[in-house]
Amino acid sequence: MSTKFRELIDIPAVPEGIPGAPFVADLPKGEGSDTSARADLVIRGDTAIGVELSSPLSVLIDGNLLPGSVHAGTDVHAHGGILGLGRAEVVAGRDVSALSAKNAVIRAGRDVNIASRIEGCEVLAGFALDACSAEVVGCRVRSAFFVSACSLGDDRGTPTWIAIGTPELNRCALEPLDEELRNVRRDAALLARAVESLAAGAKYLNANQMRKARSLEESLRRLRGQSVTLQRRRVMLANDHESCVCLRVTRKIHSGVTVTVFGRTHHFSNAVFGPGWIGLRRVTGSVELVYLDENTGREITLEAVAATADMSFLSEAPGKGPPGGRRTCGH
16 A cells, blocks of 8 residues: 555755846736736745636745735745635646645645645645645645645644545546646657757857756756656556545544545544554455554455545646636546
8 A cells, every 4th residue: 555655755945046037026906816927937025815727837926825816837936924804815837835724725736735734725736745844734635646644633623624546536636747747748759859959069158058948958858757757647547546545644644534535434533653554465355454564564354434524615627727718627
């Protein structure tokens, strides 16, 4: 269970900046402001309350995202927190990352990355929720393949729901993955031709051109590595996705937490200490929901019932939001 999935973990770090030619906007203060960009959108400092941001590419927020909405064709990165107060929505075609998140709706076509704490949020991840150093409290989470967290729930028994491996999300996860793989391969081919052209005339290049050539070579290496990773992820998800679906907790699962894996649900009435994994184990004639203790290697069969957690609030497929309209998974 866990060994297979470790090969898939390649969660990107929050970037120093967004590549490309950014469109920089200092938003006016006050409510109701909106800013649309036809390129990457960079916000200096906190957003204004009630702001509506959209870009067909990425959105980078240098401070906190305050109540409002953000829609990006690729990524949304907040160097501070997503402070929703129940009135924030973040939609990304690819990844969402932030220091923390509270009382917000977050939808990502691929990964949601939270560094410190995520509380009271509704999260839909087309591939994974990576909160490996974070507490996940009072949230409703749906993820196609993987959830990692430092802890789930809290000492007060705050209800927290985690659902992994729902069939409609599994189908949707492959579509953007295939599209991204095609784009990466195309970009790598174009970049390779540029590098070859520069290499052919290397003895005529000046210092600035040499620095550009080295930068292009490094970009080409990254793209080729990304292509290999995406292809490995695609093959595993298409051929053995059930074995890849799991949850990892490093510290503790508190009482009051409900975990669903492929429709098999376990409600924790007592705390369980990590590090450990929850996933499926095939036995003769059936499939069991199990907890694997990393320290001892012991597998504990969890009592599983039909899924009862209400996840209807996330009935949409993850992924594309405006501009260009929402895109749902084709069936």
